[in-house]
Amino acid sequence: MGVNPGIELIDKNGKRTDGRKVDEVRPIHIEAGVLHRADGSAYLEWGNNKVMAAVYGPREFNPRRFQKADKCVVRCKYNMAAFSTSDRKRPGPDRRSQEISKVIADAFENVVLTEKWPRGVIDINMEILQADAGTRIAALTAAAVALADAGIPMKGMVAGCATGKVDGKLCVDLNGPEDNYGESDLPVAVNMTTGEIVLLQMDGHLTGREFEKALDMTVKACDQVYQAQRDALERRFTAKLDELEKDTPAPRRGKQQEAKEVVEAEVA
Ligand code: ADP
DSSP, rough: OOOOOOOSBTEEEEBBSOOOOTTTTOOOOEEEEOSSSSSEEEHHHHHHHHEEEEEEEEOOOOGGGGTTTTEEEEEEEEEOTSSSSSSSSOOSSOHHHHEEEEEEEHHHHHHHHHGGSSTTTEEEEEEEOOOOSHHHHHHHHHHHHHHHHHHHSSOOEEEEEEEETTTTTEEEEHHHHHHHSSSSSEEEEEEEOOOOOHHHHEEEEOOHHHHHHHHHHHHHHHHHHHHHHHHHHHHHHHHHHHHHHHSHHHHHHHHHHHHHHHHHHHOO
């Protein structure tokens, strides 16, 4: 939210610097199950953001003093690669990445069925390979798919988006210049099954009415993000089913076919 050096963020036709309308989300593509060493993983491209997420666990939490007797801990690590921004980012953790790791962990603690693994830990690692605003939400979106890919039961899929105020207008999914020179930014994540908000932060200022409208716009935008997550998981699990079918020995396949025919005959 810096001082605008004179960039026209919204033109007279209501179009933004990348040609989008105010309620338009940048293109999103997600691939699930891209890393073979992790229990679950996802690679996401969202506009110019590129994110890799990997999930390990659940497994026993060591050292034991960090264990919780009644549930597992969801541990998150958000990291921006040194080459992810136009100026080389100083490598290693900083206050911003610690804060983002914490809010994402809090969000997932609310949706993962943590009571299933007392004394355990689930590790979620998110690497920002290329950054162009909205990276905390992009990281969380990829991590939610990686958790599902790992087969970790959740109360629902978490999707998110950020809405902000740019040149006095509310716009969903801010890009780099809008984030840098806009007036406010409101990243939100929602449990798409229950409708519960699991992450909400705000940078800059909005009036009460603007806040309500921004929240509405964000929740609508989350539907599109959720669709990209579902597409990725559908492709992933269809591919897995195809693999399983290929591995099934021929006689068993014959029996399955016979059983199917019997059931179909009975139903008819
Ligand atoms: P988010 O990425 O969730 O919007 P911020 O609002 O803190 O989080 O950051 C906005 C954008 O500013 C980032 O997406 C990134 O492009 C850029 N940025 C953030 N931190 C740094 C940094 N340390 N060095 C260079 N660019 C950064």
